[in-house]
Amino acid sequence: MKRLTIILGNGAVQNFDLEKCQKSTIYIGRSKEKNDICLSSNIISSRHGAITRTAEGISYTDLNSKNGTYVESRKGRALLKNTKHPVSLYSGDLIRILSRKHPESSVLMIYEDEQQEKIWDKYFLGRKEVRIGRGTSCDIIFPEPYVSRSQCGILPTDDGYELHNYSSNGTVVNGKIIHDKHTLREQDVIHIYQNILIYTDGKLFYKIEADGIQVELQHIDKFVGREKKQILRDVSCQIGSNEFIAIIGGSGAGKTTLMNVMNGFDDDFRGNVYYNGIDLKKNKEWLKNVMGYVPQEDIIYENLTLYKMLYYTAKIKFPKDMTGEEIRQKVLDAIKVVELDDHKDTLVRKLSGGQKKRASIAVELLAEPKIFFLDEPTSGLDPGTEQNLMHSLRNLAKNQKTTVIMVTHTTQNIHLCDKIIFMGNGGRLCFYGSPDQAKMFFDTDDFTDAYIKTSKDAQFWKEQYDGSFVHGESFPEENKEMDQFKKEKVPLGRQFASLLGRSFESLWNEKNKLILLLLQPALISLLIKIVSDEDVFDLYESTRNILFALTCAGIWIGLFNSIQEICRERKIVKREYMSGLNLGLYIIAKFCVQIVISLLQAALISGIFFAAIGTPDQDLGFFENAPAMFLTTWITIITAAALGFLVSASVKSGDKAMVIAPFLLILQLLFSGVIFELEGIGKRIADITISKWSIGAYGTIANLNSLDLKMQEEFPMIEHETEALYKFAESNLMEKWAVLAVMLLVCLIVSGVILRRVAKDKR
Numbered sequence: 001m002k003r004l005t006i007i008l009g010n011g012a013v014q015n016f017d018l019e020k021c022q023k024s025t026i027y028i029g030r031s032k033e034k035n036d037i038c039l040s041s042n043i044i045s046s047r048h049g050a051i052t053r054t055a056e057g058i059s060y061t062d063l064n065s066k067n068g069t070y071v072e073s074r075k076g077r078a079l080l081k082n083t084k085h086p087v088s089l090y091s092g093d094l095i096r097i098l099s100r101k102h103p104e105s106s107v108l109m110i111y112e113d114e115q116q117e118k119i120w121d122k123y124f125l126g127r128k129e130v131r132i133g134r135g136t137s138c139d140i141i142f143p144e145p146y147v148s149r150s151q152c153g154i155l156p157t158d159d160g161y162e163l164h165n166y167s168s169n170g171t172v173v174n175g176k177i178i179h180d181k182h183t184l185r186e187q188d189v190i191h192i193y194q195n196i197l198i199y200t201d202g203k204l205f206y207k208i209e210a211d212g213i214q215v216e217l218q219h220i221d222k223f224v225g226r227e228k229k230q231i232l233r234d235v236s237c238q239i240g241s242n243e244f245i246a247i248i249g250g251s252g253a254g255k256t257t258l259m260n261v262m263n264g265f266d267d268d269f270r271g272n273v274y275y276n277g278i279d280l281k282k283n284k285e286w287l288k289n290v291m292g293y294v295p296q297e298d299i300i301y302e303n304l305t306l307y308k309m310l311y312y313t314a315k316i317k318f319p320k321d322m323t324g325e326e327i328r329q330k331v332l333d334a335i336k337v338v339e340l341d342d343h344k345d346t347l348v349r350k351l352s353g354g355q356k357k358r359a360s361i362a363v364e365l366l367a368e369p370k371i372f373f374l375d376e377p378t379s380g381l382d383p384g385t386e387q388n389l390m391h392s393l394r395n396l397a398k399n400q401k402t403t404v405i406m407v408t409h410t411t412q413n414i415h416l417c418d419k420i421i422f423m424g425n426g427g428r429l430c431f432y433g434s435p436d437q438a439k440m441f442f443d444t445d446d447f448t449d450a451y452i453k454t455s456k457d458a459q460f461w462k463e464q465y466d467g468s469f470v471h472g473e474s475f476p477e478e479n480k481e482m483d484q485f486k487k488e489k490v491p492l493g494r495q496f497a498s499l500l501g502r503s504f505e506s507l508w509n510e511k512n513k514l515i516l517l518l519l520q521p522a523l524i525s526l527l528i529k530i531v532s533d534e535d536v537f538d539l540y541e542s543t544r545n546i547l548f549a550l551t552c553a554g555i556w557i558g559l560f561n562s563i564q565e566i567c568r569e570r571k572i573v574k575r576e577y578m579s580g581l582n583l584g585l586y587i588i589a590k591f592c593v594q595i596v597i598s599l600l601q602a603a604l605i606s607g608i609f610f611a612a613i614g615t616p617d618q619d620l621g622f623f624e625n626a627p628a629m630f631l632t633t634w635i636t637i638i639t640a641a642a643l644g645f646l647v648s649a650s651v652k653s654g655d656k657a658m659v660i661a662p663f664l665l666i667l668q669l670l671f672s673g674v675i676f677e678l679e680g681i682g683k684r685i686a687d688i689t690i691s692k693w694s695i696g697a698y699g700t701i702a703n704l705n706s707l708d709l710k711m712q713e714e715f716p717m718i719e720h721e722t723e724a725l726y727k728f729a730e731s732n733l734m735e736k737w738a739v740l741a742v743m744l745l746v747c748l749i750v751s752g753v754i755l756r757r758v759a760k761d762k763r
Contacts (some may be wrong), residue, residue, distance in 0.1 A: 002058060004051075004095075005110040007187065007200055008041065011124075018053065026051045027063075028109075039657070041107055043067050043099040052086060057238070058111065059086040066741060070096040072175070072189075073122060090277055091214060091241065092196070094189060108198065113214075113240070125161055125703040130154040130204070132192065133166070137248055142195045142208060144368055145318060145330065146289040151192055152178075154204070158724060160184060161199070194276070208211065212403030213275045213290060213371035215239040220261055220271035222254070231257055232269065232427035233462075240265025243418040244397040245405045248447070250455045254427030255407045256375060262405060263293055263373045275371070275637045288578065292364030292402075295374040298356040299571040301502065302349035303509040306359055308502075309348055310334060314366050315498035317579045334365040337400060338392065347509060354385035358392065365400075372396065374406040383412065391417045411447035422450065431465050441465070495582055499589035507593060517561065521601040524553045524606035537616050540707040547698040548674045550609065551691055554633050555668050558640025562594055563657045566648035566755065574758045583755050587645065587748060594641040602634035616702045621730040628701045628733065636694040639740045642747035643690065649751040673725070690743065692725075697736035699726035 006014040016037055018026065029035040029047040039048075045065035052059050056340040061084055068081030072094040078087060089095075091113035098106050123130065123140060132140045142151070148167035155162050163173060163182045170177035172191040183189075190197040197206040217236070222232035231254050239245055247255045260266040262273060264284040273280040275287050301309045310331045318327060335344050339360035343351060348359055357377055376394070378386040390413040397404040397418070414420060415435050422431040422438060425675035431441050431450075441464075442450040454461050507514060526547050535542040565588075566573070577583060596695075606629060615625040643664065651657050662741065668673060671682060672691035686692045705722040726732075 002053075002111075002113050004037070005112060006037070006039070007108045007110075007198060007205065008039070009104045009106050009186065010201060010528075013205065018051065018058070024053050029063075039097075039107055041097070041105045042109065043097060043102055043105045046536065048097065049080075049095075051089075056419055058089045058113070060089055060111075061086045065097075067097060067099055070094075070098060072096060077175070090216065090238075092276055096187070104186070106187055108189075108200075110196075120412055121206055123206065124635040125154060125156070125202050125204060127156050131157075132197070134664050137341075138198070140206060142192055144193060144195075144211055144706065145322065145326075145741065147192055147195075148319065149322075150537075152190075154184070154199075156182070161202070163190065200615070211399055212241040212243075212397065214241045215262060215371070215403065215405075216274040216725045217262070218272040218274070220258070220269055220273070222257055222261065222266075222269045232261070233429075235271075235427070235429045237421065237429065237432045239403065240420070241403055242401055243403055244394050244416070245403070245419050245421060246417040247405065247407045247413055247421045247423065248409065248411060248414065249423030249430075250425065250451050252598060253423035253425055253454070253458075255409075255423055257409050257427065257691075258421070258423065259373055259375065259405065260287060261544070263291060263371075264288065265293075289367070290370040292367065292369030292372045293575070294360045294364055294372070294374045294377060295571065295575075296379055297571060298360045299575060300348055300356065300359050300363060301506055301569075301572070302748065303506040304502065306335065306340060306351070306362075307331060307344040308505060310362055310366060312498050312502040312505075313363055313576070316415045316495050316576060316581060317367060330366055334362040337365055337396070338362045352385070354381055354389055355453075357381070357389060357520070361392075361396075363575075364750055366448050368400075371403040372405065375403070376408060377406055378410055378413075380406060385593065386410065387413050389405075414447060422454065424454035424461055426458055428454075428458040428460035428462040429459060429465065430454045433640075443711060451673040492582060492585060496585045496589060499586055500592055503589050503593045504596075507597075517597055518600060518604060521553070521557055521605035522608055524557070525612065528553065528609065529612040532613055532651075535710075536613055537702060538707065540704055540709050543702055543707055543712075544674065544695075544704055546613065547702060547704075548672065548691075548695055550605075550633065551672070551694040552665075552669065553605065553635060554602075554636030554694060555640040556665065557605075558594075558598060558637035558642075559644045559661060559664060561597060561637070562590075562644030563647050563661055565590055565594075565658050566645060567651050568651055568654050568750070570758060573755070583758075584752050587594050587649075587752050587755070590644070591645065591748060594645075595638060596639060598634055598637040602637055604631055605632040618702055618703055618706075620703070620728065620733060623701070623733065625701055629698065630692065631737070632697040632701065635740050635744075636690060637699075637736055639690050639694075639744045639747075642744040645751045646747045649755040688743075690740065693736045693739045696725040697740075699723075700728060700736065702726075703728040703754065 002018040004016040004018065006016065023036065026037065027035040027047055028037045028039065028049045030039060030044040031046045032038045034047045047063055048065040049060060049069050050060045052061065062080035063084065064082060068079055071078050071080060071087050079088065089111045091111065093111050095109040095111065096106065120601065130140065130148060131138045131153050133149050134141065134143060134147040135149040137152065146710060148169065150166045152166055152171045153164045153170060155164055161184045163178065165171045165178050170179045173182050174189055184199045186200055188199045190199065195208055197204050197383060217235055217237050219234040220232050221230065223230050235258060247258060249255050257266065258438060261269050264280050264287065267281050277289060280287055292487055311327065314327045314331055335341055338361050340355060340358055340362065348356065351359060368749065378389055381389065393404050393406065394416050396402055417435060419432065419434055420438055421429065431438055438450065439445055441754040444450060487577060528546060532546050533542050536546050537543050573581065573586065610626055615629065619625055620628060647657050647660050668689050668691040671678065671686040671689045672695055673686055674695060678686050703729060704726040709718065713719055
């Protein structure tokens, strides 16, 4: 439904249905004889302006009126005066007729293009505060999760009313984000995300905006590489709210590139993308709250139940004023929308391929996005599952009021889409319209023929499309950027607790892995016993060799505990980081799990070692040998785990991490100072190895310098030169532990810094 909602200076409201009018040009003015819409205001010219309906859409033209006309959207504000240049209108755009001398006579018109009629509600402002927000105690309630529980309040003053902002996100008034307070003036327009409130004559007109996002692409060009190869060429189209759109085309047609431009992932392009008139490139931080993205790969935690996976995700994403009961209800609602009610307590890894895809969609539905992007959602699904998923996506667009845009290469169920964007070779837009229109355009009933045609001569079909479909004009004034947007943060304590709980529960549900993690140190201890001899803790060589084996075992265990922990979740981390995940807390939570696991592993390997081989005879000051060796084993494992985190944060896949692991182990062996005597640069490299400081700690506890050399049994005159690394002193042991602790902290800090690059990962 296309209509004008007209608010006069006295607060009177009129509605005009543009579709019921049979004329292509609808005139607006003061004269009843000359106009279709008559406005009784002394600042309106006899025939003030005209609204024109064409195949391309709706436009407004000022007809040389005395006071001119302001056309406002979040693109900017244009004064039309002494010009008959038409301006395209999009849903939510404002048409204002103002006069400084007679502000009470001003007129505000709101153009709306909606599939269902929405009724403007009226709230009379009195002498008490009117609270607006998500909370049930508010006077005006907007239920979306990205609206604060108490967003803002309207308070009476001696001269009128004042808006007080209570949200860290701010409240938008006339296109400007207010973080403190604002004196309301006649016909001020308040935006709380998509929801609109208009202040006039002591009243608020408002409605809950449930529709999805409208997307407008204007002349998109994309170049890559040193040679500036063009992979998108002058792509322009307009996507309506609540539409189900498929981007199709052959390989190399730029389908995914176009979607990455649409969703703001790639902002290195020429042209403009608008969401409901807001420039995406300039306001991505503000707009990503209403955006959902589901990649081709199912990036979900498979070792949690569906409910718990969604619950932990919600706890990480939602702001501090979202209660536990609200979060639980949001999770259940998301599960219901994707029709997985019967599987909410099922481990995700046990779901079918189609069910996992629905689970991925449910993750994004938690935040109730108004626009949804999916990359090859039907890839790898059988025909029946594909059809069911396509029906679900269509229902999502229509029933949940969400604009759904997907990239796909299959056309079996393309008829379920409202429109398709057909891309040809070289990133050329060859067609945009309904599936039936596409068949007429390409003169075929089989989309395979269209693939072949656009692959052979994409430029021809682009020219055919450009010649037969008219595109709208750009907004004539320069675009305005929204004020600085401050995202409402999730409380760090709650986010950390959720990350920690998710990590522990995920590991607990992966029983086979947990058993292997605990079985490994026990087996290694037994193997060390097999290669040991009776002279351990009596002879220098035997003792040093067995302690070096213990060092290598600790490094091996720690490294393989963690080297895939981050990279295997990298895509999930990226999605959550873009939604407000604190990467530092993520690493700390993951490392807390490593601390617990390594404590158990150190206890196992030490306990079996002590029982099978024994401990040194002489205690080191107030350090008893057994606890000191246990602590050294634990510190070795956990420092190696931190090194594993550093590798895991630096690579994008577990395979790459495992390629690096042998190199790190060889580095520890070669530069430990045990196998080879090191000089020059070798000594400096040894200083940054875990093995040097770990064997140094073990050697200090065992008092290696006091043990006889094997050669001294035959040649007693040979002196055993003491080594500073193994000096039998409490301070020396503390120094070794301190160096390992510093290495641990450095690895974790650098891991956090490196992981920030995850936002730049290519999809």
